[in-house]
Amino acid sequence: MAAPKVVPLAPLTTLGVGGPAELWVVESHAELVEATREPFRVLGGGSNLLIADAGVPERVIKLGRAYNDVRAFGPAAASAAGIWLGGATPLPGLVRRAAALGLSGLEGLLGVPATLGGAVVMNAGTRFGEMADTLQEVEVLLEGRLERLSAAELGLGYRTSALPPKAVLTRARLRLSPSSQTRVRARLAEVDAARRGQPKAKSAGCAFKNPPGDSAGRLIDALGLKGLRVGGAMISPEHGNFVVNLGGATAGDVVALLERVRERSSVPLETEWELWG
Ligand code: FAD
Ligand code: EPU
Structure with a gap:
């Protein structure tokens, strides 16, 4: 295993947002056991995560090529x-x-x-x-x-x-x-x-789970919120349930944008993403 290093997590996520953490890339059972001895989180493809700008205090474990x-x-x-x-x-x-x-x-x-x-x-x-x-x-x-x-x-x-x-x-x-x-x-x-209506820009997929019997994307679209922007984060003009990173978005921008959507929605919206930090 390469020695664990503190690295920015943003490049390891599809949204491209998030501060630093100690990254443990493990290549064997023994390394994994060692890595899990202190508080940790597990990072997969980073495609359903919103990681805080301050990063996370726990170790971040990523299964390496051996897995x-x-x-x-x-x-x-x-x-x-x-x-x-x-x-x-x-x-x-x-x-x-x-x-x-x-x-x-x-x-x-x-x-x-x-x-x-x-x-x-x-x-x-x-x-x-x-x-x-x-x-x-x-x-x-x-x-x-x-x-x-x-x-x-x-x-x-x-x-x-x-x-x-x-x-x-x-x-x-x-x-x-x-x-x-x-x-x-x-x-x-x-x-x-x-899937053709989904944006190609950097995102973490759908931000909210669909409420029973409806689509969060349709709801957000009907509220006229497509294109709404906070800093570098925007509700995709293509699909209302995707938040895209226009470049340089912070987790703070994304959280504020989600909050603006929730304030406007009469239907409670639960995030699909896991929030780290
Ligand atoms: P991560 O985002 O890295 O982690 C997600 C959670 O899984 C975290 O809690 C993490 O700790 C945990 N985890 C990851 N690996 C492990 C492990 N080995 N052991 C224990 N815990 C682990 N999702 C859908 O369901 N349907 C879609 O159609 C869809 N479309 C998407 C399109 C785009 C463009 C993007 C960016 C995302 C999309 N997603 C979709 C969201 C995302 O891909 C899924 O939620 C996916 O399951 C996340 O997997 P990941 O490996 O990236 O996990
Ligand atoms: N719609 C709008 N405006 C929008 C977006 C959607 O009117 O901006 C309408 C569509 O026209 C359609 C309905 O809402 O009539 C449903 O839209 P879509 O087919 O895009 O499906 P979705 O419910 O928005 C779900 C999943 C996606 C998955 C697609 C394809 C959730 C939260 N989303 O989206 O999963 O890819 O179906 O099956 O369950 C994800 O989970 O990250 C994700 C991307």
């Missing part, structure tokens, strides 16, 4: 036993490989820039499918010991799971269904079409 099994993904994923993949495996790579192999189950996750660990923790998904569809079991490091939890024990719901707060997801076992390249690619095209 990225994208190259190991193969036909075994459709076997009865499924396939174990490390927590740092990037979802976009898995979606691409599954399509090439004609395996179905991950299509709904096209366009989600997560690691497998973060996708399980948030039960990432779209209306076309979610992590829970293929997840069988996880391995977690909890208080220095590896344990296994079945998908049922994780209580996966809409953008939520009951993974114990201090657990590090080291591996997950997925099981996909045999299909054909043609069918999987047709489904991917459908998911892609549904």
Whole structure:
């Protein structure tokens, strides 16, 4: 393991916001156990996080290359036993490989820039499918010991799971269904079409969870708040539930912008992002 260093976290997130923390990139079980001896947080792809400008006092643990099994993904994923993949495996790579192999189950996750660990923790998904569809079991490091939890024990719901707060997801076992390249690619095209209205600029995906029976993006749009700006943060003109970083946005800008939206909304809006610091 490279020696832990204090680094700015902004470049490790998709929104590009956040101050410093001590970063521990771990490449083995022993390193992970060592890293978890003091208070910590786990960083995945940083695509659902708003990190404070002052940074975070805890260690930030990132699973390194040793936990990225994208190259190991193969036909075994459709076997009865499924396939174990490390927590740092990037979802976009898995979606691409599954399509090439004609395996179905991950299509709904096209366009989600997560690691497998973060996708399980948030039960990432779209209306076309979610992590829970293929997840069988996880391995977690909890208080220095590896344990296994079945998908049922994780209580996966809409953008939520009951993974114990201090657990590090080291591996997950997925099981996909045999299909054909043609069918999987047709489904991917459908998911892609549904995402076309989303901005390409730096963001952390949707800022708020959808309230029951409605879409936060539609609500924010109907309030006329698209394009609203605080400092370098703006409600995307393309989709009302995306906050984009125009360059140089601070966490303070983003928080103030979210507050302005909440003040105007008669429907309570709960953030989807995890706020650090
Ligand atoms: P992070 O954001 O790094 O972390 C999220 C949480 O997971 C934190 O609590 C973190 O501590 C925890 N975590 C991460 N890895 C581990 C681990 N190994 N062990 C324990 N805890 C861990 N989400 C959707 O659901 N659907 C979408 O369609 C969608 N579209 C998006 C589009 C864009 C352009 C962007 C930027 C984001 C989008 N998101 C979407 C949000 C985001 O990608 C998901 O919430 C994703 O699951 C976050 O995964 P991550 O690896 O980036 O986790
Ligand atoms: N809409 C508007 N104006 C907007 C945005 C949306 O009128 O500015 C309308 C759309 O026209 C559509 C409805 O609202 O009729 C729903 O919009 P969309 O299809 O974009 O879906 P969403 O509910 O806004 C959800 C997820 C996304 C996921 C998409 C695609 C949440 C909070 N959002 O968005 O997930 O990619 O569906 O399935 O659940 C995320 O979680 O980070 C995320 C991006």
